[in-house]
Amino acid sequence: MTTPVLEARGVTMRFGGLTAVRSVDFTVNAGEIVGLIGPNGAGKTTFFNCLTGLYVPTEGTVSYKGTVLPPKPHLVTQAGIARTFQNIRLFANMTVLENVLVGRHTRTKEGLWSALLRGPGFKKAERASEERAMELLEFIGLAHKRDHLARNLPYGEQRKLEIARAMASEPGLLLLDEPTAGMNPQETRATEELVFAIRDKGIAVLLIEHDMRFVFNLSDRVAVLVQGEKLVEGTSDVVQADERVIAAYLGEPFEGDPGEAEAAEVEAAEAAAEASPSTTSSTKGEAK
Ligand SMILES: Nc1ncnc2c1ncn2[C@@H]1O[C@H](COP(=O)(O)OP(=O)(O)O)[C@@H](O)[C@H]1O
Numbered sequence: 446m447t448t449p450v451l452e453a454r455g456v457t458m459r460f461g462g463l464t465a466v467r468s469v470d471f472t473v474n475a476g477e478i479v480g481l482i483g484p485n486g487a488g489k490t491t492f493f494n495c496l497t498g499l500y501v502p503t504e505g506t507v508s509y510k511g512t513v514l515p516p517k518p519h520l521v522t523q524a525g526i527a528r529t530f531q532n533i534r535l536f537a538n539m540t541v542l543e544n545v546l547v548g549r550h551t552r553t554k555e556g557l558w559s560a561l562l563r564g565p566g567f568k569k570a571e572r573a574s575e576e577r578a579m580e581l582l583e584f585i586g587l588a589h590k591r592d593h594l595a596r597n598l599p600y601g602e603q604r605k606l607e608i609a610r611a612m613a614s615e616p617g618l619l620l621l622d623e624p625t626a627g628m629n630p631q632e633t634r635a636t637e638e639l640v641f642a643i644r645d646k647g648i649a650v651l652l653i654e655h656d657m658r659f660v661f662n663l664s665d666r667v668a669v670l671v672q673g674e675k676l677v678e679g680t681s682d683v684v685q686a687d688e689r690v691i692a693a694y695l696g697e698p699f700e701g702d703p704g705e706a707e708a709a710e711v712e713a714a715e716a717a718a719e720a721s722p723s724t725t726s727s728t729k730g731e732a733k
């Protein structure tokens with residue numbers, strides 16, 4: 446069960462004087478869900494962009510199933526890697542179904558143009574594609590909205606649709622950049638189930654996430670990027686217990702962490718201590 450799907454070796458990305466990603470070695474194996482976390486500006490999205498051919502890494506190589514990938518997004522998609530973006534990128538004025546159909550055709554440039562321009566042969570030739578697209582919409586729970594315009598979907602459903610569109614290219618590896626950004630807790634829970642279901646279809650998943658509970662629940666392995674370098678990698682338990690990770694995040698509130706509730710608790714305890722001065726224990730002084 447340790448067949449590598451994705452292998453990054455010594456990936457470095459510089460922007461002028463800034464090294465956003467520094468000599469990162471990174472592997473995703475078949476059947477795995479891997480989390481990539483790190484404070485804002487750590488280089489996570491840049492690293493994703495190096496994996497998907499959007500950026501040509503300054504140094505290093507990226508391989509998919511043993512073959513080095515050319516740094517061209519459509520060739521990377523064709524090879525079997527699909528992705529979603531931190532900021533939703535859908536065709537707002539296309540329907541839900543059409544967005545998924547376009548996803549199927551990002552495998553080839555010709556197919557993409559044919560889907561976008563909807564040439565005469567398009568409809569007929571696409572019956573099989575449409576069936577497959579509908580299967581995907583069933584899978585993510587949006588089949589009933591097939592004819593809605595993407596821009597009219599609530600935010601959480603737009604994120605789901607993006608995942609369906611990415612899956613339409615029939616990837617062996619799916620990269621998700623902050624899939625729960627902007628979601629409410631119920632939507633986040635549903636996305637968790639969705640990611641497990643995707644993995645159960647035999648698609649390996651690499652996800653960038655800010656929501657720690659989400660990422661630690663889901664991931665077989667978590668890698669922590671700090672200032673462009675891979676600081677720690679391991680199971681959720683190992684990473685959560687690592688002091689270097691905690692230190693790297695200090696000053697950056699964990700999203701999804703009960704930070705506010707905790708602060709309220711401390712305040713309440715302080716108020717209680719003031720009300721009854723005999724209490725000796727103090728919650729003060731432990732800066733968070
Ligand atoms: N296209 C770019 N040109 C110059 N600097 C960039 C570019 N993209 C990202 N950076 C810089 O690289 C660093 C890492 O950014 P990013 O990969 O977006 O971090 P993360 O996704 O972990 O928040 C940041 O300092 C950011 O400003």
Ligand SMILES: [Mg+2]
Pocket residue numbers: 489490491531
């Ligand atoms: Mg990012």
